[in-house]
Amino acid sequence: MGSIQQNINMIKAGLPEGVRLIAVSKNQPVEAVLEAYNGGHRVFGENKAQEAMQKYPQLPDDIEWHFIGHLQTNKVKYITPFVQLIHSVDSEKLLVEINKSAIKNNRVIDCLLQFHIAEEETKFGFSEDEAVQMLRSPEFSALTNIRICGVMGMATFTDDADQISREFTVLKGIFDSLKEKFFARSEVFRELSMGMSDDYRIAIKHGSTLVRVGTAIFGARNYN
Numbered sequence: 001m002g003s004i005q006q007n008i009n010m011i012k013a014g015l016p017e018g019v020r021l022i023a024v025s026k027n028q029p030v031e032a033v034l035e036a037y038n039g040g041h042r043v044f045g046e047n048k049a050q051e052a053m054q055k056y057p058q059l060p061d062d063i064e065w066h067f068i069g070h071l072q073t074n075k076v077k078y079i080t081p082f083v084q085l086i087h088s089v090d091s092e093k094l095l096v097e098i099n100k101s102a103i104k105n106n107r108v109i110d111c112l113l114q115f116h117i118a119e120e121e122t123k124f125g126f127s128e129d130e131a132v133q134m135l136r137s138p139e140f141s142a143l144t145n146i147r148i149c150g151v152m153g154m155a156t157f158t159d160d161a162d163q164i165s166r167e168f169t170v171l172k173g174i175f176d177s178l179k180e181k182f183f184a185r186s187e188v189f190r191e192l193s194m195g196m197s198d199d200y201r202i203a204i205k206h207g208s209t210l211v212r213v214g215t216a217i218f219g220a221r222n223y224n
């Protein structure tokens with residue numbers, strides 16, 4: 001592996017125009033984030049609310065923080081003051097809580113709906129039917145301080161590239177269908193967040209606009 005900066009440059013060089021790289025800094029120290037920052041990178045992803053909240057004040061203000069992990073409603077308040085995009089909205093209850101907290105912070109918060117596209121039961125997310133029901137509901141229309149900017153999903157953890165391709169194709173299909181049904185005139189509904197270190201090359205072939213890459217930038221994570 002190269003340096004953090006070399007890894008970022010190499011990944012970016014392989015991304016089509018318009019695809020953005022989220023450097024996933026979960027379980028990485030502030031120093032590693034700073035190294036990427038000093039190389040010019042500005043967009044980082046965290047998956048734990050407390051960790052994000054602790055890192056945020058120690059790092060430069062012009063970082064764009066994305067939240068990518070399962071978010072419990074009681075932890076929403078930790079990230080709503082500064083988060084730019086929540087990729088992992090997996091229930092209506094969570095969306096309602098984000099809206100409430102956004103109002104308190106006098107902000108409008110950008111969100112993606114997470115879909116369950118993998119084989120594994122352990123992964124979170126809406127089914128397409130659940131999302132359609134929510135988007136049709138008057139309760140959803142009443143959420144003034146959130147904006148739905150697209151969809152997110154995680155493929156099955158497998159070496160089978162065909163399976164990963166199929167799952168990303170499903171997510172792209174959900175994106176297109178929701179866009180047509182609910183967001184045809186929306187300029188903000190345009191993000192398709194899919195692809196991680198091992199599968200982002202497949203994801204960009206299927207129309208990903210946001211790839212979330214950790215290990216291939218920072219190396220293995222330290223869990224302690």
Ligand SMILES: *Cc1c(COP(=O)(O)O)cnc(C)c1O
Binds near residue numbers: 196215
């Ligand atoms: C950890 C994580 C990533 C990055 O995974 P890598 O395999 O390290 O690139 C991407 N998305 C989500 C939701 C994650 O939790």
